Amino acid sequence: MSWAFLRDLLSGVNKYSTGIGRIWVAVVFVFRLLVYVAAAENIWKYEHDEFECNIEQPGCENVCFDHFFPVSHIRLWALQLIMVSTPSLLVVFHVAYRENREKHHNQKLYKSPGEIDGGLLCTYLISLILKTGFEIVFLVLFYKLYNGFKVPHLVKCDIRPCPNTVDCYISKPTEKMIFLYFLVATSCLCIVLNLSEFSYLIFK
Template sequence: MSWVFLRDLLSGVNKYSAGIGRIWVAVVFLFRLLLYVAAAENIWKHEHDEFECNIKQPGCENVCFDHFFPVSHIRFWALQLIMVSTPSLLVVFHVAYRQNREKHHNQKLYKNPGKIDGGLLCTYLISLILKIGLEIFFLVLFYKLYNGFKIPHLVKCDIKPCPNIVDCYISKPTEKMIFLYFLVATSCLCIVLNLSELSYLMFKYSIKCYLKRHVKKQQGSKSNCCESELISQREAESAKGAHATNRAQPPSLSVRSPSHFPFRKCLVYLVFNGMA
């Protein structure tokens, strides 16, 4: 397992995480990773050699150990730690994709490539869901493999090639039990933190989307009101202009055409000449 890789991964995720996400990184790095390296690995280091049964039948101890501990605790937790940290790579890869795309196009495509919004928000939410699912999966798997979250002092084995029921003893069971409870508690704490961050982000961006829609709706109604007011003002101005034009121009009936006067003069002249 590459601790440098895991450290770089967690530090990269911490850069793009929200407040609760940074707490999750601290819990994983301080409580789980350092505890695993400093203490748990040494406690379970010689678990197979220290597993003893009260019979020296060849192969009996190996078969009983494999039955009660099908997977080594230390390897199981190492696998769990790697798998739980892996979904965070989705966020790092998404940010790297954004930055690479900006370099390729030689222009600013995003306001902030590391800001959690849009597609990066969906990727971040998916990574949270995957981390929650993996944590629950490994807790259930541990419970099924080891018949609960306990380490007994004594186990009884009757699997062949053991000739009868054999008593087998586990070394340092109390110390192992304490570390087991602590690791299970930190795993549950990580689930709670991921659920809290998931709920917080969904609530936050739901409110944000609702406010954006409300503001757009208000702006649309205001623009419609302004347009209707402008149209009514234009209609009123055009009506006033038409009324003023009609008042300035005299009626057509009051205007006497000059072409009628010669005709009337001729008619009067003919009447008077006929009477003469």
């Protein structure tokens, strides 16, 4: 799935969203997608090459890097972006089904295309539940994989083939931690927006 497709998907869903849903699209597109493409990718681009340990033992650095970073932050962030945006396809497919059905019957079967009601409302609510679920799962995953949302300057590694406990240094730790906090903040904001939109649609 390309970033251009993700952008078009979010823009298409925007037509059928409430005001809160449009804010969610803006947050995902501007504060997450564009930040990822413009800045975050460059910060983590050479994270493996810039991970250094104070030992020349062959294989030690690779093993330690794999232990402390089993999945790259930036790849997990990209996967999160894709997963939280994918449920919007449910709404797109439902709207396409409606339009094809009207075209087949050659008459208007539904109210205004931009109005959320009936089956489309159920589909929309399901997409909100899925998006919220994915956000929470990835936040927990980030927390569990990296022992919190902090990026240390120094880690100590004693995994074989390292002959003893060695010090390993992470490049740009402060910059990475700022982006990680930004990721957490935008994820929490999206969760709040999803829950707010869900409540609005249920109780309106």
